[in-house]
Amino acid sequence: MATTAALAETAALVGDPARANMLGALMDGRALTASELAGVAGVAPQTASGHLARLAQAGLLAVASQGRHRYYRLASPGVARMLEAIMAVAEAAPRAVRPVVTGPRDAALRAARTCYDHLAGGLGVALADALTERGHVELSADGGVLTDAGAAFLRGLGVTFDGAARPRRGGRVFCRPCLDWSERRPHVAGAVGAALCARCFENGWIRRLDGTRAVAVTPAGRLAFRSVFGIGAFSPG
Amino acid sequence: MATTAALAETAALVGDPARANMLGALMDGRALTASELAGVAGVAPQTASGHLARLAQAGLLAVASQGRHRYYRLASPGVARMLEAIMAVAEAAPRAVRPVVTGPRDAALRAARTCYDHLAGGLGVALADALTERGHVELSADGGVLTDAGAAFLRGLGVTFDGAARPRRGGRVFCRPCLDWSERRPHVAGAVGAALCARCFENGWIRRLDGTRAVAVTPAGRLAFRSVFGIGAFSPG
DNA sequence: GCGATGCTACGGCCACGGCCGAAGCATCGT
DNA sequence: ACGATGCTTCGGCCGTGGCCGTAGCATCGC
Structure with missing residues (x-):
């Protein structure tokens, strides 16, 4: 073969x-x-x-x-998904031999980072939780969907996704769940996650940290995430 | 890192x-x-x-x-998904150097095979197309969902999926799309795909071929796929 | 108990592949 | 035009790791 x-x-x-x-x-x-x-x-x-x-x-x-x-x-994006999938398996591996001291840089990564085109880490999971709690998205291990209410909500934030990603004939807008390697819980990826992440950057709610995947939440972002999503503090680990 | x-x-x-x-x-x-x-x-x-x-x-x-x-x-299943993801990338690679004579065994694999716990190949894609055509499932690159009509349809076939996979609070039943490496199109995976595949085996519509991943459609299966799903002949390649 | 079978542990052989030093081309700056 | 910078190609060194022969341990069949 x-x-x-x-x-x-x-x-x-x-x-x-x-x-x-x-x-x-x-x-x-x-x-x-x-x-x-x-x-x-x-x-x-x-x-x-x-x-x-x-x-x-x-x-x-x-x-x-x-x-x-x-x-x-x-x-x-397929390459990014492949790497995600490998990391998910690697992370699930028996960690017996590897206590791994997580340095300060690692902590920043766990708090908030980008994952190819969307947000991950504590911030990504907190956003997913908030959207789920309010009935804007539904997620499971097998897939996810943006509800009508969620679509309206995101439109109100100025989040735009290209029509190419939505299935033909007026179907639903899907949002791919991506298993977070640090949080071990799904967050919002796919076209919806990418558009939301892009909007957060545009609004100045987050910015890149030095030259890594880690992002920092700006003061304006802290206010916005609290008032718009009800996110006070998100778990750093 | x-x-x-x-x-x-x-x-x-x-x-x-x-x-x-x-x-x-x-x-x-x-x-x-x-x-x-x-x-x-x-x-x-x-x-x-x-x-x-x-x-x-x-x-x-x-x-x-x-x-x-x-x-x-x-x-x-995470390991299976990882392997799928790697094969998807490998398949997308520039094939210039590799004309690859696909032998007869390869042809059987392309016609119909199992992919960890669900059906893939020509048969898997044909089933996904039939279910999509009738509004039973909706698929896209980012995710998929089993509609209410689809859930009723599958129940009528005796297909049962455990409640564990469905999101809490009466949400939708998701079906994960899995990019087929031979057909380059999505087919139905996840809990729904696994349950459907299991039912096909139970009904004697398909059976394993020798000791490989390839499956053969039985005469009874040929009739059933035609009458139930409207699938006459499915592409062998 | 005895041999046969399935699987694993050890040791040595060998080659594939990662690594860098040296050198060769492009492009940019002035 | 000249040197500096960024990147690539070539050649040779060397270590990691796959491979099997031999041997050892469990289980099954009779």
């Missing part, structure tokens, strides 16, 4: 620590230069170059040359 | 051809013995034993001793 060979090839690409570091750094959906990726991977530029070429050729990364820089990003 | 190390470890486990063959053989949800898995992997028993021990320790496989046999199976 030829298909398991392809399975092994793709998995082996992710299975190298240096490449895994690169992919992890790209999971927030941004594009990074080869040098930056060499830095996060902890390898020399020429080593990183080889890794990036392989990842691009395999269709995991897309590359855009711009001046003398080359920007690499995840080739598709 | 410690999390990318776990990502790499898990991916590396899948990234070996022998182990990938084993995992692929287990994707239909059955449990196989160590010897059988050594056979599909094409390695000696002692080599397979080492691989299986590593996969089990990492939480990818569950093992049950029974007499002098040891039965290995996927540890959770």
Whole structure:
């Protein structure tokens, strides 16, 4: 069976620590230069170059040359989903041998971060809880849906999603649940999650922290999340 | 960041051809013995034993001793989803270098097969199309839902799903869409897909083909799929 | 009890692949 | 035009890990 060979090839690409570091750094959906990726991977530029070429050729990364820089990003949302799925399994693994001291940077990641195109961590889960509590979304392990009330609510916030993601013939707007690796609970992903996240950035409610996936809630955002969603403090862990 | 190390470890486990063959053989949800898995992997028993021990320790496989046999199976649906996600990315890769002669066995797999606990391939997609056409389910890339009419329809067929999977407070029954690697289109997975698949086996509409994931449609099944779902012939490729 | 079967543990062989130094091209700045 | 920067290619070193032969332990059949 030829298909398991392809399975092994793709998995082996992710299975190298240096490449895994690169992919992890790209999971927030941004594009990074080869040098930056060499830095996060902890390898020399020429080593990183080889890794990036392989990842691009395999269709995991897309590359855009711009001046003398080359920007690499995840080739598709499917790649991000794959990485999520692997991390979910890895996280579920018996942790016996790995107490893992979670440093301060890790704490920031757990509090609030982006996950390719949507929000995750404590903030992401709190938003999902608030939306669920008010009947705006319904989530389960198998899927999720944005209710009519939820659609109206988000429209009121100025959140817009392209019509491409909604099923033809006036069906429902689905929102993909994404299992959070730190919270172990689902949060809102898919087109709805991406649009909501984008709006939060536009409104200045959150901003990126240094050069990582972690995001910080601004003072304005703190007010907004409290008044709009009823979120006071969200669990940092 | 410690999390990318776990990502790499898990991916590396899948990234070996022998182990990938084993995992692929287990994707239909059955449990196989160590010897059988050594056979599909094409390695000696002692080599397979080492691989299986590593996969089990990492939480990818569950093992049950029974007499002098040891039965290995996927540890959770999450592992199956991870493998699906990797195969989806691998399948989307530029195929330039790989014309891949699809043998007769491959053709049977493409026509109809199980995917952990539900139906995939030509039959799975045809069922999803029929259910969608009649308004019984709605599917999109981000999620899916079983309509009230669909729930009644499946109840009439004797399909039963446990209440655990349905969200609390009388919400909708979701059905997870699973991107088919051969058809490149979504089919019905999740709790609904699993229950429907189980019912098809119970009714004798389909049966397993030799020792693979492929299934054959019985004469009775051919009649049933035509009369109940309006499926005449489903695409073999 | 005895051999056969299924599985696992150990040891050594070997090769695939990651790593960097050196060198070669592009592009940008002045 | 010149050097500096960013990226890639090539070549060789070396360690990790897959592989099987041999051996050891449990279970089954008679």
